[in-house]
Amino acid sequence: MFVHALKINEKKCIGCMRCLKACPTEAIRITGGKAYFQEHRCIDCGKCHETCPVDAIYINQDDFEMVHQFPHSVALIPAVFLGQFPEEIRVSRIYNALEDLGFRHVFEVESAANIYAEAKEHFARENPDIRPLISSFCPAIVRLIQIKYPSLVENITPIKAPLDISAIYCLQELQNRGIPREEIGLFYVTPCAAKIAAVKAPVGEKRSIIDGVINMDSLFNRTYRKIKEQGKNYIPKQSRTINLSSDAILSTLTNGERRICLAKNSYSIDGIQNVMDFLDKLENDEVEDVEFLELRACDQSCAGALLSYENRFLCGARMYARARKAAERERNGEVPREREMDKMKDYLLENSRVDAVQPRSMFVLDKDRSKAFEKMERINKLKAKLPQIDCGLCGAPTCESFAGDVVINRIGLSRCIFYQRHLERKNDITRQECLAAMNAVWGDDRMKEE
């Protein structure tokens, strides 16, 4: 039911608790000396991935060889991909390298940024009572709201992300040229885990039309190697100009959506903790008259995404440089390439809606309120017995989450080392039982004898 892109390699995991503490939704537990996800809580934000010292947390991707199975393979790349490369490598050079790697077509997903913005505006006009509207752009944020802020799900614009709109366009465009669907392979090059989860298990849609997902960091390696191999004197098979509009280039960065939206009172907030701080206030009605919120899970938005190899500020700076050049071309009357999409605009707008986002609260203790009430009283009683220092040695991130695990998942209370000492003092626990409780969390071989 919950599809996640983030996986844990048990062999590599050393059970060090860094991810346990970093997870903003308390979705990780340690059992048998290894970290595990509580799948219903994970939003694929990737905070755990960032903090793992041994690269045990990885992002599942499709086999690159799949690209060669389709005569018309399309690389749907995010603009931040181009921000990974040193400035002296021109955009057209990167496009050529991608083609030489086996993609028949290369398409930047931000090409749909303006259509996405227009779809949001239509929704805003049709629903004047729903305010603030929260952008559906960042899939980790959509999932965060579903599980942690269920009262705000209806504020999320039920609009497909630019990536999906671009995929629809590419598919339609190729089919219009008479190419059958089975010859077309749509590959999304993803900068983060949340986007993969969004493709594999889209919110508000049955299934996505994307055929495969490729991680941005691994494609960067392949592409950069290709460019190096080809050397300075490489002559491309075809020369071309790629002119995405400045609005489109900047749309994935912080403030990118807000700067082109019509709302007067709007905020762009990046970084998951910043987003949660704001949503807490919003949920209490402590901030009033907000019309639009652009919320992104990563610091510096997609430039700071998990699979961004380059430093987030350098990547952002390159994108700004590219946008400045694009703006200059627009001033000189050049029409951006993405305007080709306008001929299909009505079709794309019509197909950009998804069903309303549904809540799936991680907090609910039981659907039956009287049972939930009973569980809560037990949790509160347990909590009072725990040391409240959130040491994590029980394998849960906080004393409170541990109390919840004891009541809901029937985990032994003796996993708390403080409670264990208390039981020992009363002679209510044997040394053998103490060891068993410890091993349950930390594994059998953590303290091997020399």
Added chain:
Amino acid sequence: MHQEYTVIEGDFVNAGKASSSVKKTLKQLNVEPGIVKRVVVALYEAEVNAIAHAYGGKVLVDIDSDKIKMVVADKGPGIPDIALAMQEGYSTARPEVRDMGFGAGMGLPNMQKNVDKLNVTSEVGVGTTVEMEVNF
């Protein structure tokens, strides 16, 4: 389930502590989001009132499986005319409180709007007690 919080005069920094904690509890109990919001908005208003107008007080919360009772009791100047205070826009807030974005005279009316039962008792020079109830 009983919860208690203390509010201190002028401590705007901590306004919302009680309502945030209550919010989390109600989410765990699978109370409908719309109802959670009403409870939180009403309680937050009452907290701010006790901080802005009185010399602090206590918030007492009792949660059952079908309703929540909230009592915000302050020691303070009291309200001479409760009917007048219930009118939208009527405020006796000091200018410095208004400068902080509070005291627009929407507190009691806003509480009224969001709860199923509201009872305000007050004695001038002693204090005010706001009792609220919301059914789930």
